[in-house]
Amino acid sequence: METFIGLLGPHWYSWSIPGLYLLTALVTVLWRAPEPGWRLARAASLAALLLALLVPVSLLFGATPPAALQLAGTAGLLLVTFLGWVIVHFSAPYLAGEPCQKRFLSGVLVTLAGAALVSATDHLAVLALAWSATGLGLQRLLTLYPERPGARRAAHKHFVSGRLADVTLVVAVVLVARETGSLSLADLAGAGQPMTAGLTAAAVLLAITAMIRCALLPLHGWVLQVMEAPTPVSALLHAGVVNLGGLVLIKMAWLINQAPAAQWLLLLAGGLTTVVAAAAMIAQSNIKVRLAWSTCAQMGFMLVECALGAWHLALLHLLGHSLYKAFAFLSAGGRVARARRAGLSPALSAAPAPALIATLVLAALLVPALHGLQLLHGGWAVFALISLIALAPLLTGWGARQGGAAPRTGLAAVVVVGLGLAWHLLFGALLSPLPGGEPTTAQILWVTTLFTLLLLLQSWLRSGGHHRRLRQTLARGLYLDESINRLPGLGRPLFGKQRPGTPAWRKQEHTS
Structure with a gap:
């Protein structure tokens, strides 16, 4: 052998x-x-x-x-x-x-x-070229139906944001090469490079690149509009392309761990994206658009894990999200058919019990308190907080289930915690042994605050909150994409002739 x-x-x-x-x-x-x-x-x-x-x-x-x-x-x-x-x-x-x-x-x-x-690849320059080539290949897929205005609009916005990400990544690679004299990822990870102003700038630019490629707010609109593409393209995009930003950050963990500015940028952008996208997802009726908002929320959450130094949990999140989204998109046709049989009336799940919400909030607030008192180690504090965030969707739906569904939900929660704990014990020390990887109490408190806000907001939405204007604003993602569309060159192509709209009979996608 x-x-x-x-x-x-x-x-x-x-x-x-x-x-x-x-x-x-x-x-x-x-x-x-x-x-x-x-x-x-x-x-x-x-x-x-x-x-x-x-x-x-x-x-x-x-x-x-x-x-x-x-x-x-x-x-x-x-x-x-x-x-x-x-x-x-x-x-x-x-x-x-x-x-x-x-x-x-x-x-x-x-x-x-x-x-x-x-x-x-083990070479940073090759990685940058390959990442750009991935975006160009996806660009070709987004225009499979060029006669569709929505497809052209999504492809154009993806192209503009992709070229912006290329620029930030190339500058980051040049800075790393100038400061370290090497582009080998293995050598850089094992060399223990001292941080300089140039490396800090490279870390910030790398974080910005990942944010753009992962479709964080406000450059997320193309992910929502890419539904004009065939379902296999959506599956490939959401399961295998958009989350490459997390994998690149994991490969560059030695740099991000030593750059607090990059960590806070990921925490702010990723955390806010998670809250807004998760709230917008609940208010959607279109299944594929709901999945797209879910991807935005999950990408924000994954980058938050990277910022906290939980690289092994970010990798687990990447793998789990990719497999789930591939299955969800490829089976979307069956879900649409079931929704039609149900009368085209997708109902929101019932509101969770207030006692359960209060328990989750108190448990989350306990994490930064124990960390601040040095009673809970940084790695275990992050694991506890992320476990609570991951379990919240399961537990908040417990009260709405009848019969044998509640025990199954409890069993699923135990399995999720058990698998996460096993992963943490096996790979935590291996993937996160780098200097500067310990999160601060302020960072943990920020994530806890966002989790509490999201929990209360989702509970209000599921309870049928009747503030129509606020619900509409959340459903449209605070109208951030509409604001981006007003920028020159982003709302519509600067050059090229507009084609007529697509006939209604051509807009119907296959479902099998």
């Missing part, structure tokens, strides 16, 4: 899997008919998944024990290849007969190649 792994060479997966995707994309473009392209894409996605499964084996039998960066990259690579395999197989019958099949195949394969390279 060691001889076989040695023949492959170190980091063989960083070029072989992305190269396989890119080669397949090139061949599918050259073929005229889409059917051979689909067969090749299915075979290539399966081969990429099998190659990714070899990566843990190569790390296990390697000469040195795997480092935190390798574990995070391996987890991301397995996730990307698995999602690619599922989405390619789902898309073949879904897009049958559509004229955009070849464009979809090339776009999805380029996007997967970029995401796989972001996960696998």
